[in-house]
Amino acid sequence: xxxxxxxxxxxxxxxxxxxxxxxxxxxxxxxxxxxxxxxxxxxxxxxxxxxxxxxxxxxxxxxxxxxxxxxxxxxxxxxxxxxxxxxxxxxxxxxxxxxxxxxxxxxxxxxxxxxxxxxxxxxxxxxxxxxxxxxxxxxxxxxxxxxxxxxxxxxxxxxxxxxxxxxxxxxxxxxxxxxxxxxxxxxxxxxxxxxxxxxxxxxxxxxxxxxxxxxxxxxxxxxxxxxxxxxxxxxxxxxxxxxxxxxxxxxxxxxxxxxxxxxxxxxxxxxxxxxxxxxxxxxxxxxxxxx
Amino acid sequence: xxxxxxxxxxxxxxxxxxxxxxxxxxxxxxxxxxxxxxxxxxxxxxxxxxxxxxxxxxxxxxxxxxxxxxxxxxxxxxxxxxxxxxxxxxxxxxxxxxxxxxxxxxxxxxxxxxxxxxxxxxxxxxxxxxxxxxxxxxxxxxxxxxxxxxxxxxxxxxxxxxxxxxxxxxxxxxxxxxxxxxxxxxxxxxxxxxxxxxxxxxxxxxxxxxxxxxxxxxxxxxxxxxxxxxxxxxxxxxxxxxxxxxxxxxxxxxxxxxxxxxxxxxxxxxxxxxxxxxxxxxxxxxxxxxx
Numbered sequence: 001x002x003x004x005x006x007x008x009x010x011x012x013x014x015x016x017x018x019x020x021x022x023x024x025x026x027x028x029x030x031x032x033x034x035x036x037x038x039x040x041x042x043x044x045x046x047x048x049x050x051x052x053x054x055x056x057x058x059x060x061x062x063x064x065x066x067x068x069x070x071x072x073x074x075x076x077x078x079x080x081x082x083x084x085x086x087x088x089x090x091x092x093x094x095x096x097x098x099x100x101x102x103x104x105x106x107x108x109x110x111x112x113x114x115x116x117x118x119x120x121x122x123x124x125x126x127x128x129x130x131x132x133x134x135x136x137x138x139x140x141x142x143x144x145x146x147x148x149x150x151x152x153x154x155x156x157x158x159x160x161x162x163x164x165x166x167x168x169x170x171x172x173x174x175x176x177x178x179x180x181x182x183x184x185x186x187x188x189x190x191x192x193x194x195x196x197x198x199x200x201x202x203x204x205x206x207x208x209x210x211x212x213x214x215x216x217x218x219x220x221x222x223x224x225x226x227x228x229x230x231x232x233x234x235x236x237x238x239x240x241x242x243x244x245x246x247x248x249x250x251x252x253x254x255x256x257x258x259x260x261x262x263x264x265x266x267x268x269x270x271x272x273x274x275x276x277x278x279x280x281x282x283x284x285x286x287x288x289x290x291x
Numbered sequence: 292x293x294x295x296x297x298x299x300x301x302x303x304x305x306x307x308x309x310x311x312x313x314x315x316x317x318x319x320x321x322x323x324x325x326x327x328x329x330x331x332x333x334x335x336x337x338x339x340x341x342x343x344x345x346x347x348x349x350x351x352x353x354x355x356x357x358x359x360x361x362x363x364x365x366x367x368x369x370x371x372x373x374x375x376x377x378x379x380x381x382x383x384x385x386x387x388x389x390x391x392x393x394x395x396x397x398x399x400x401x402x403x404x405x406x407x408x409x410x411x412x413x414x415x416x417x418x419x420x421x422x423x424x425x426x427x428x429x430x431x432x433x434x435x436x437x438x439x440x441x442x443x444x445x446x447x448x449x450x451x452x453x454x455x456x457x458x459x460x461x462x463x464x465x466x467x468x469x470x471x472x473x474x475x476x477x478x479x480x481x482x483x484x485x486x487x488x489x490x491x492x493x494x495x496x497x498x499x500x501x502x503x504x505x506x507x508x509x510x511x512x513x514x515x516x517x518x519x520x521x522x523x524x525x526x527x528x529x530x531x532x533x534x535x536x537x538x539x540x541x542x543x544x545x546x547x548x549x550x551x552x553x554x555x556x557x558x559x560x561x562x563x564x565x566x567x568x569x570x571x572x573x574x575x576x577x578x579x580x581x582x
Contacts, residue, residue, distance in 0.1 A: 017496070115482035125418050125419065157448045196510065226482050
């Protein structure tokens, strides 16, 4: 397998066993080596090498709470949570630029912090009873102050896949994407279905193509806001497309040579490939390499 | 691959394109062929062949709302939601019995209905602002009556895996399980990590074993309350166990012959295998068959 994917490889020790231990959290907070992630809203700050910038807990804003991400080389690493801060749904232009600069391990660490903060900011209340919730487990859960229900950060599994037919793969684009950009189809896994069933359902819904023999390729986290991307290839039973116009603006079957040109950034390529940090890029590369 | 797993194979057409179309929902509700799932709390009712029992919309309780599961053979199928009903966290003894009787496609359909109903019942309020939420998208989402935030059913990815070392696999048990039952290790995928990273993290946390070369095997939904189970095998770098006593009561390495005896229900087997509808069973079978 060994497919290189973005947003992976952080050396973070998540220290799950410490999350229920208030004394351990106190020790981490009073550790002089503790580091605090430097953020501008939900955007990171990067140094010249694309590494995340960290500061000390002394810089924790008055209205922020520290979330214990875990330990790197024995040092506690925290992210700052401003519970009442609100963010635009869209990613900032500078973030798109920064995602291209961060090594995968830095993007991975950032993904954990971003998804966690964003989840807290949108879960200040209990879905079960409407009361306010409060942080517990060192920042990895919230508990209701009314009914005591416990809530945990959400991770949504998303399948992203290439349908394959007679040596060609299906790519498509949404109207909101950069001009010329095409990628794999994708969609959320629903309750009551397997990954493989979700892959076939989504390809049928979005492109009108029946598939079989779904093969898993690779996975990555995607922190916008909090998905687990699961990349697959499926065998199509035909190549007639009926695109769902609500979801897709265009789509077509491409050859390995066409995908190779797109991945190489060739200006004459038939389409523009997704960026290297997206698993769709890894999936296309895996496919042109003949799996 | 072709690993047989439980909770899969429903022939349900989820009709995603109709969910945003109130006229389509009206047509489905007034279709005389419409069927309503018969439930006792969250438990299903089964006929002699283990098939789910359905009734008509005329039997929808006064205080219930119909959720459109989708279409089977062109007929709309609904599940009844009693928003204010509350359930015990534990599964009923009769449900355990019924899970052993249902064919996988029936269990799959039941899983979709159960997870969806349970999610609605625990999400009557907006996590973002605390106001009441109301159903939309034909039962596949809720919208806040205060801030208009949209909420979608939750599916939690869970990795479940065998560590493998010199021809043996690691099984373990939790204190709450039936006597003698051992299974694969498992844990929730967290924000900011891939499936493969979650597999290695969980095995290290729970058993103290470092692993590499994680291989995906199969997936299944698990509606207690709403997980996507992702089964994997990982190569262990050693066989010294340091079990997490908070999570596990016991664990040991087993040979293929020992797993075969357990799967066969041999009363002299070293351990009792998980039931056939659990993906841990499929994973153990896949492993003894030599992948």
